[in-house]
Amino acid sequence: MPAYDDNNIFARILRGEIPNDTVLETGHTLVFRDIRPQAPVHVLVIPKGAYVSYDDFSANASDAEIVDFHRAVARVTRDLGVSLDSGQGFRAITNAGAHGVQEVPHFHLHILGGRPMGRMVQPD
Ligand code: 5GP
Numbered sequence: 001m002p003a004y005d006d007n008n009i010f011a012r013i014l015r016g017e018i019p020n021d022t023v024l025e026t027g028h029t030l031v032f033r034d035i036r037p038q039a040p041v042h043v044l045v046i047p048k049g050a051y052v053s054y055d056d057f058s059a060n061a062s063d064a065e066i067v068d069f070h071r072a073v074a075r076v077t078r079d080l081g082v083s084l085d086s087g088q089g090f091r092a093i094t095n096a097g098a099h100g101v102q103e104v105p106h107f108h109l110h111i112l113g114g115r116p117m118g119r120m121v122q123p124d
Pocket of ligand 1: 009018020021032033034035036037094095101102103104105
């Protein structure tokens with residue numbers, strides 16, 4: 001696992017050095033709108049802890065952090081009207097490393113919805 005970069009953009013958002021459009025904040029998790037939205041609803045769910053990627057988070061976060069993260073997903077999908085109860089569904093994506101084309105090396109889950117999302121992976 002690569003070392004966590006304390007100066008990545010989401011670490012700076014968590015420290016309050018860069019503004020963000022927060023949708024939900026809990027003890028271990030922050031949800032905010034993506035600065036370049038790809039859909040009518042496009043938010044990023046991030047743990048407050050220093051985890052590089054989903055596999056890092058899944059292996060090394062505490063049970064409390066993992067539960068809090070996933071409960072936050074449930075809350076925002078419902079509150080933003082894209083859950084199966086409140087709307088018509090969503091796509092959740094997390095990119096990891098070079099082949100995943102991860103731009104920001106702090107674990108984040110994209111939640112996209114508000115329109116049909118098309119094919120999951122575009123052919124080359
Ligand atoms: P990745 O490619 O790492 O999965 O996605 C990173 C996401 O972070 C991109 O969708 C990009 O638009 C978003 N992003 C990058 N910098 C900022 C920022 O400063 N603020 C917010 N809200 N989103 C950002």
